[in-house]
Amino acid sequence: MWSDRTPQKQLIGIDVGGTKIAACLVDLQGRILSTIQRPTDVTEPEATLDSIAGSVKQLMDANQLDSKSIDAIGFGIPGLVDAEKGIGIASVNLGWKNIAVRAGLEARLEIPCIIDNDVRAGAKGEARFGAARGLSNFIYLNIGTGISAVILLDGKIFLGTRGLAGEIGHAVLVPDGPECKCGGRGCFEAVASGPGIAERALGKIKNGQDSILAPQGGSHLPILTAENVFEAALHHDQVAIETLEEIGKLMAYSLQYLTLAYDPEAIIIGGSVVLSNPLLFKNIQQMLRKLGRSSWVFGKAYSKDLVRLSTLGNNAGVLGAAALVAPQP
Incomplete structure (x- = not known):
């Protein structure tokens, strides 16, 4: 399904919070190239997924990127997350319970998506780019x-x-x-x-x-x-x-x-x-x-x-x- 993509030299990371979403374009060394923020719509799960996908599209438009220029997008999600299945099991901040996050985002973006708990993502960030x-x-x-x-x-x-x-x-x-x-x-x-x-x-x-x-x-x-x-x-x-x-x-x-x-x-x-x-x-x-x-x-x-x-x-x-x-x- 995603075989027509070229290897990426830039990464997109999305930090989803209960009040705001931060979207960032970085290079392979972890240098930030571009970033945007927008409010998180937590009125209902579908609206939240719309606002997350909207932040990605806003970042890509600002940097003249199309869906084939990015291999995959990473998302740090608060709460309990089943990363393997792509499910948001529970999040007090987002009002989620058993939400198919990965499937919902991939349907909106037509780009492979990887989700994980935000603290686990932070640990991986420290391992790759940090202390x-x-x-x-x-x-x-x-x-x-x-x-x-x-x-x-x-x-x-x-x-x-x-x-x-x-x-x-x-x-x-x-x-x-x-x-x-x-x-x-x-x-x-x-x-x-x-x-x-x-x-x-x-x-x-x-x-x-x-x-x-x-x-x-x-x-x-x-x-x-x-x-x-x-x-x-x-x-x-x-x-x-x-x-x-x-x-x-x-x-x-x-x-x-x-x-x-x-x-x-x-x-x-x-x-x-x-x-x-x-x-x-x-x-x-x-x-x-x-x-x-x-x-x-x-x-x-x-x-x-x-x-x-x-x-x-x-x-x-x-x-x-x-x-x-x-x-x-």
Whole structure:
């Protein structure tokens, strides 16, 4: 069906989010050549597929590409994805349940499409273009609104018996801690995701600690975000500083667990929470050094390069999607 296509020298990657779609044209080295963004229509699944396909057509029109000049297009999709069957099993952000994503996009675009979960795509992007180049055994940990990991062993993604490998966000870090959307309490995600960081700082304010984050001249508690906490820490706010110290320790414990479970060459951290906050990453590294000194077992695995930040930054989504269709180097 697709035999009349010429080998591509450019890749198209599409990062699908609940509010916006980013479409990117990149070369085989991962250099961005062109990018566009448009809102995601989530009114119904067919409308969402239309808006995704529309972003591809807009990008191709802007770069004078036709359907025969592109071998395939990669799509990073939030939520549970069956990449082999091309099915969006479930996505809270998109309101999807068992949607034939690949078939729907190929019908609209007449180009082969490859879909995968956005975090798995991000891991493949790091392996191809980013901080994990040349590594066969690494873990990609994405920390944002949610928390999840992708484990690559001998160059292949390890899914586990039930496809749950890497769902570290739902491992309990703080017994009887804050409620998690999975139904548990004290999960890594509930404690250390963006919303979890904001909630921890808010708890300190509720307990009467002084902070520039506290309401001024009124009794209503503020609506906080992790970004508010990061900004307050830059202004030497004690609540924010304490919050990030505590979160840094908890993140370091989780990184230690992952290291001792899988013995990776490196753990790559992506996602907005750590990438946008150097102080938090500094706290993580300080605690990891302490753990490495106190335990000879973890000390054998620990080095200053064990945990690394993603080098793809805000482009991780589109470059990860592009990596899904990149030829083998």
